[in-house]
Amino acid sequence: xxxxxxLLLISGWLIVLAALVMLQALAQRAxxxxxxxxxxxxxxxxxxxxxxxxxxxxx
Amino acid sequence: MNPAPSGQVAPNLALILSxxxxxxxxxxxxxxxxxxxxxxxxxxxxxxxxxCTLAIAAIVxxxxxxxxxxxxxxxxxxxxxxxxxxNWLGALPYSNPAQTVLxxxxxxxxxxxxxxxxxIPLSAGTDRWRLAPICLATAVFAACxxxxxxxxxxxxxxxxxxxxxxxxxxxQDFGGAAVIQVPGGLMALSVAWILGPRRGKYSDGIATxxxxxxxxxxxxxxxxxxxxxxxxxxxxxxxxxSALPEQIPALILNAVLSASAGCLAAVxxxxxxxxxxxASLSANGWIAGLVAGSAGCQWVSPPAAILxxxxxxxxxxxxxEILELRLLVDDPGGAISVHAxxxxxxxxxxxxxxxxPGNSHTNHILAQLVGIATLVxxxxxxxxxxxxxxxxxxxxxTDRDGDWQGMDIRELGSxxxxxxxxxxxxxxxx
Numbered sequence: 001x002x003x004x005x006x007l008l009l010i011s012g013w014l015i016v017l018a019a020l021v022m023l024q025a026l027a028q029r030a031x032x033x034x035x036x037x038x039x040x041x042x043x044x045x046x047x048x049x050x051x052x053x054x055x056x057x058x059x
Numbered sequence: 060m061n062p063a064p065s066g067q068v069a070p071n072l073a074l075i076l077s078x079x080x081x082x083x084x085x086x087x088x089x090x091x092x093x094x095x096x097x098x099x100x101x102x103x104x105x106x107x108x109x110x111c112t113l114a115i116a117a118i119v120x121x122x123x124x125x126x127x128x129x130x131x132x133x134x135x136x137x138x139x140x141x142x143x144x145x146n147w148l149g150a151l152p153y154s155n156p157a158q159t160v161l162x163x164x165x166x167x168x169x170x171x172x173x174x175x176x177x178x179i180p181l182s183a184g185t186d187r188w189r190l191a192p193i194c195l196a197t198a199v200f201a202a203c204x205x206x207x208x209x210x211x212x213x214x215x216x217x218x219x220x221x222x223x224x225x226x227x228x229x230x231q232d233f234g235g236a237a238v239i240q241v242p243g244g245l246m247a248l249s250v251a252w253i254l255g256p257r258r259g260k261y262s263d264g265i266a267t268x269x270x271x272x273x274x275x276x277x278x279x280x281x282x283x284x285x286x287x288x289x290x291x292x293x294x295x296x297x298x299x300x301s302a303l304p305e306q307i308p309a310l311i312l313n314a315v316l317s318a319s320a321g322c323l324a325a326v327x328x329x330x331x332x333x334x335x336x337x338a339s340l341s342a343n344g345w346i347a348g349l350v351a352g353s354a355g356c357q358w359v360s361p362p363a364a365i366l367x368x369x370x371x372x373x374x375x376x377x378x379x380e381i382l383e384l385r386l387l388v389d390d391p392g393g394a395i396s397v398h399a400x401x402x403x404x405x406x407x408x409x410x411x412x413x414x415x416p417g418n419s420h421t422n423h424i425l426a427q428l429v430g431i432a433t434l435v436x437x438x439x440x441x442x443x444x445x446x447x448x449x450x451x452x453x454x455x456x457t458d459r460d461g462d463w464q465g466m467d468i469r470e471l472g473s474x475x476x477x478x479x480x481x482x483x484x485x486x487x488x489x
Contacts, residue, residue: 033429
């Protein structure tokens, strides 16, 4: 889960970069950047969840 | 951002140098806060770790990091992607990188700012992070991690060139929220994850409060930090932003208002929630206000500065509780909430509350979001990967005895307060 979370974080950033390089229209860019952000939030949630579960097991 | 041209720097040399010389007070204040919020049995270790971190960060940044951080309009490694030049990394010569006034001032300021960023994670690792891995992690941070954001934001890197290359507004961070505070806060998050909670923090499934040992020191540290943050923001704005000396009074006013609003928001929140104001959370609110206000320091109006900082104060008190109780992240100094979360909020607020001539408001907000996405999506995995790698070869966490005895006895052989501190639980059979 940690690995998937980290990969999702990086993927989200790459989506944001892709929006800069490939798109020109403001609305399209905004949508892609929002999608990138969503992916990052998902990745952060997975990473956080993995560490919380780990601490819970160790407790 | 439009960097200050060299011709603008020379007449303001005395002002910039004065600000740079006061910048270490930010480190001093944060060190007092971190030390006061930890246990007395690790107090000397916390201060020694701070000194070692500042020393290693200064040396490593001068020898390695500065060449990649660069300075505004200096030599850089550029990649041509989609017909746009992406300025990724500085390319300063290794021999005598500070030949003229601008690179020299940029180096001297960043010798201090890299230290401020590097001591932030110490707060999350209080009472259990060993000195040797602290030193190694600091060296890697100063050499490879800090220079990336420093170059991208302050030294004409790709984030500051979003306007020229991608028709967005340039990413704005005049006071170091994206360069100093958020990287330090993300490092704190990674360290807290790797170290796990202090022994005794969660007993029988319930989070136990481990109060800081010297709250007076913590609150005094807040006052010291205020001067350091004002100096840091002023120097960075004059050197890397387009600030003029006549804008510095507005910056000082905003910083004072930010600290005040952040602190008062935390006082009110804790008063309402716990029926009494909490001193340590109020101190966190003070610093959170300063951090959130640093991104837009001289460009936001005073009412906006108050609003941004008040939200940061609220956010900090709420997040400290969420991290501790729900996510089981033991962060004794609140570095994750104060530096990472408030810094990210400050960067977004800079887009919401400031305007840039020639750029639409939407463009400005998108540019800030690109910067935030870079911090969370690129820098956090990088920092965490590096920390996991170092932890594999040089374990971060002290052993079980060190946890109970305290880091002072374990690593230094003597305590910070040998004459009057007795820890009853050291003599309890385990």
